[in-house]
Amino acid sequence: MPFNPIEKSLASGLLAKISIPSNEGLALTFFARLQGFNYPYIEAEFPGKKLPDDFIADDWVVTVNSGIHLVSIQARVENRLSPNLFRLQILHSQHHVQGRRHQRVEAEVYLRCFSDGLDFKEWVKPLRKKVDISQTGIRFLSDGGFPLGAHIRLELYLLGPVLEKVMFEGQVLRTVAKESKVHEVSIQITEVDPQDEEKIAAFCMVQQFQNMKTKAEGFSFLKSLPTLSR
DSSP states (O other): OOOOHHHOOOTTTTEEEEEEEETTEEEEEEEOOOOOOOOTTTEEEOOSOOOOOOOSSSSSSEEEEEEEEEEEEEEEEEEEEEETTEEEEEEEEEEEEOOSSOOOOEEEEEEEETTTTOOOOOGOOEEEEEEEEOOOEEEEESOOOTTTTTTEEEEEESSSOOEEEEEEEEEEEEEOTTSSSOOEEEEEEEEEEEEHHHHHHHHHHHHHHHHHHHHHHHHHHHHHHHOOOO
């Protein structure tokens, strides 16, 4: 199998989502950093204590958002170099071009805003909101308008198996009044801790897969409906 040029572009340190079938027949999901590319092998390093201890060596699915491309790699375990580090052999890969530099998804989160000199009365506590989010910005609906160009601080709680809290600073790029008397607010992220940026990237990746799964399930349901005869 020739080495895919897209795989060559995957730099060490990229965050990857890895799905691993367990001996019980269930797929377990982990996040890892990719290291050392040497065709046809890649290395995946798992941070923290969540490790794939009970695993099947074949049929690992490694998904990487490299920016422009979303790469999916089917691999099997060649060997375990250390408790946290696995050497994988690439069996097959595919990719598609994304329209944006960073993944942008729609999701529900808890959100709170702070700003010196601005009175956000509705933001006394985090509010559950549907947002459009990426590593570079966030868009949401608000009962009140935000001054264009205003600098604000945001506190975000990402929903999932573990509630992840991230903090970042941003600037209001756009605020538009809607017919329903709410405002659509677009904020560019101007300053964020690298660890919080990684949490946002991982959240967007997981959310994209959940959205794709929901769409696929809905499509399968529609196909299963009986066709009405004329």
